[in-house]
Amino acid sequence: MRLRIEWSIIWFLRVVGGLVLIVAVAFPFYWMIIASLTPLARLLADPTDIGIHLGEMIFTTYPEIWNVFHFSRFFANSAYVSIVTVALTLVFSTLGAYAVARLRFRGRTVLSRGILLVYMFPAIAVAIPIYVIFSKLGLRNNLNGLVLFYLAQTFPVALYMLHSYFKTLPPDLEEAGRIDGCSRFSVIWRITVPLSLPAMISVALYTFMIAWNEFLFAFLFLDSPSSYTLPRGIQAVANNVNVSQQLLMTGAVIATVPVVAVFFLFERYFVRGLTAGAVKG
Template identity: 40%
Template sequence: MTPKTRKLLGKIGLNTAAVLVFLFAVFPVYWMISTAFKSNEEIFTTRFIPFPTDPTIEHVERVFSEGVAGHSIWRYMLNSAIVAIGTVLIGAVFSLLSATAVARFRFRGRTSFLILLLIVQMVPAEALLIPLFLMVRRAGLYDQLIGLIVVNVALTLPFGIWMLRTFVAAVPRSLEEAAWIDGASRFTTFWKVLFPLVAPGLVATSIFTFITAWNEFVFALTLISDQGSYTMPVALRYFVSQRSVDWGGIMAASTLMTIPVIIFFLLVQRRMVSGLVAGAVKG
């Protein structure tokens, strides 16, 4: 076998593996959307039905008309949006400032702080449930969306700092020094030189933070007791009763729940590309 043939077979094997991984990842999403438009007879049949033979929107209409647990589905979507967007905005500010401090300044305990960030990420979130619950209740933030936002920021902040630190460290110091020589202040240098170059990393971190806060279930269920303040993941559990499971309602509501995530990703993806181009030009 010639080297060219081995290289071709290697590419074929690699592409095949990539396609299989892609299909494995996409299949649950496809099955969710497909089930949302199937009738109850097709959902509970033992036969494999890849596509709905007679598509129906009865499940979607029922979710919109009846709501969940006595409240409109839009209320739960709004609560999830408030929590996710609040977590992204607050987390982005603290992550960027902290990452800049860690990457640009040398201070006592810097290495220990970085190691602590890694340790915190390895701790299961469930292990922090009781301590965070007690802290939120003592702070008077129990049963409030702001309390859930604070907890989500605390859970996603270590990853954001560690990820943005790499982007900040990759920016040459000479760019900032040139701006200082030209008379720019530290804030001007940070905003017009460093920020455009770090913006793509900030967008990537925001995507992770948004998805994490949007899909978070355990802390939302523990810290929120008022049904009107539930987020979408918590509201979905009302489709499951002791004797039956409303699969059509779950899949319809889950499909609606994925739409804001897709929209957010498409919006920030454009910002990511523009940030890369702007950073390259200014550099």
């Protein structure tokens, strides 16, 4: 009897909880898309009407925000910042992680513990001094300055992930390569990198997500519209009284689609990167 009661409670919680969660997670994204396509008058007249009315949809908001509100520029800036961050993170953390995993040098233990400490570091604690430095050096409104900061955020996670992956690889192959006369660089390039491709992809995806979504530093350091990234651009557009809900949601869709698309394309790798980096964020 007790068993039956408990099982029915469990099933009830499963079904109800599952449905509530699905709605709570999916609804905002669904509404984001619908709101970007619904004429403003309709949105204001009856906000509760959240159905899909194919005949009445308008697609003018996308060209409008893309051209009139310069989202093409913001998109290009975001793409630039993310791609450069991913590329530099991969190159330098591969070399660094290789050194920590394979080479003997003084300070190795200090370094591998230091990685974890830096990893836990709150960004807000350095916001003010960096703001001051960047202002002094003229790095504000400079996308490369932003990249520099993102690198400091991604290196610890990337070094940690790659170094633990490299440690699982047998060193024999690399030694064989060395004996055959390969230099360290070509051993890394021809043997270590191809073998660690899954970890590399995870690092790349995690880094991409960090750089694409980052708001605090983009907000503090970019104040000329020509240097805005998408998150900064959306925030600026939201403060503009002339901008409708519709346009704001259009911007949100434009910023969301690339990350979510990348996530679904590489879900398995992405999840691995998330769990490694999840300590942060």
